[in-house]
Amino acid sequence: MVIPRLDVAYNKKRFLAVFPVVVEELLDSLRAESMPEEIIEWYRRNLEYNVPGGKLNRGISVVDTVEILRGKLLEGEEYRKAAILGWAVELLQAYFLVADDMMDASITRRGQPCWYRVEGVNNIAINDAFMLEGALYRLLKQHFRKDSYYTDLLELFLETTYKTEVGQLIDLVTAPEDRVDLSKFSLERHRLTIVYKTAYYSFYLPVALAMHFYGITNPEQFALAQKILIPLGEYFQVQDDYLDCFAPPEKLGKIGTDILDNKNSWVVNVALQHVTPRSARFLTRTTAARIVNVSRG
Template sequence: MPPVSNATFNGSKRDRFNQAFTIIRQELLDEFAAQNVPEDAQNWYRRNIDYNVPGGKLNRGLSVVDSVQVIKGRALSDAEYLKAAVLGWSVEFLQAFFLVLDDVMDRSLTRRGQLCYYRVPEVGTISINDAVLIESSIYFLLKKHFRGEPYYVDLLELFHETTSKTGTGQLLDLLSAPEDSVDLSKISLAKFEQIALYKTSYYSFYLPVALAMLLCEVPTTYESKSIGQQIEAYTVAQSILLPIGQYFQAQDDFLDFSGTPEQIGKVGTDIVDNKCSWCINTALAAASEEQRAILDASYGRRDPDAEARVKAVFEAVGLREKYRIYEEEVYARINTLIQAVPDDEGPYLKKKIFTDFLDKIYKRQK
């Protein structure tokens, strides 16, 4: 492998990003080996990374690189690309950390078309410690590549704050879905939106853009020459990206119900897990007394027949059409927010940052 300073990146967007992963992965393995841990532990750490980090769609990580290019308004040099890719892969490591733990808590079966990591032979509850190692990898990478940058502490704080918010969202999710007590009167669309905000919006949507803004040294506040107003850059970014994240979670919930394992890469478990999802809350608002009784008796039961009865009610209340209407409405609302963003020259916000995010998920099927 060439020295990092001489690394070049060629090919498609995904190819270049994966080339950066090869460099990052080797840095992590070398650092782990330098701690003089036994060879079997080194091999385990390597398998942990390879199984959990690179197998997804990579949208979060690639969005960091894309956002940096949009803000700079040009193609990146190889050195600039590596820095952006390190931040992008750090988001993917954070995603892997969350997913490994989430699958244990939800007792999920498959993830990204393969067995959930905790279900792999010989792994089991070791997966919890492996998740900690995945998370710690982020802070090694940040220190190695950004220790001398003026925004290094900002990067650390952003990752810590995002992790805290996501953990809060996971707590809200778990408390709303106790395994031994199903009470649909205790859930609501407002609770769903709060869970989605904390569990999904911050790390999946705001984090990648905020990282790109920090890397490009976008100021917290700047004067927009095109509209003659002060722009609170990070506040504006949140005001658009957090609603996109809530839309994404509603979409994810709908695909959990409507998608096949081959299509979405996992077995949908929201119904049997008693999740406070967009689907159940929307169905409850439209259900007749008879349909409500079926949902009360069947939701959150680990029973295929009960799950089938819930899905039948979802179909009967027209959940597919309700989702279609919801998606069009939320897409229009977010686009209105995006159009208010001025496109000033310089290291500032641009509309394209947000339209790229929205276009990636609009009407997605997996």
């Protein structure tokens, strides 16, 4: 098999070129139902503000994986269809992020205000998150309904969404925004959180979608992919936690605050295995004081 050269910049540019097509398809679905122009433009703004601004690794991974399996670069309609499947992943990501930012009372996302903090949006962001999720299923229906693996795509997205929401629940219960209880923290709880909240949808989902697109049907091959990709997702999040604590802001792109923000991070869990009871109490008080200051505005 010949592995195609994966040019990151070119692949991102090519992938982004499909996004306007996706947006217009979704807006056309509203136009077909004679929705007011104000509603159509709100939906456009929601899509353009929340979907394409990240690194797009998840969506591009769908295309990259198909090209690796095929041993050649995709072209024409075949590329567009694979890219649309990738954008479905990015819509899922956007849905998670819009909702997560509200739950975490976050301020910024991707260098701009979180969607719910944009003037005039507020709690409408809850419904906008639902519409981002709904958009991916419209795309699947429009482009994959006649394919033999359509049901597999639906089940994969639904199962992955459920797992991610379970991971979010574990995270919220373990490290609530309004209080500190380090007794709930552990490396096992951290592992469980990141496997469900990050690894499934960020690493396994794109590859499994590409495998269905390519025509793979053997359950053992999907099980093997999961066996490889879930640990990669764990490694990714541990590395992210480490960089948040130790990487300089100019490299990280922000000032890392995971520990002060009461995040159940890998770093704080490792530290808790070695600190004295006095140090643990100091950490609890410091984090709690920060939470109070943030809540006061």
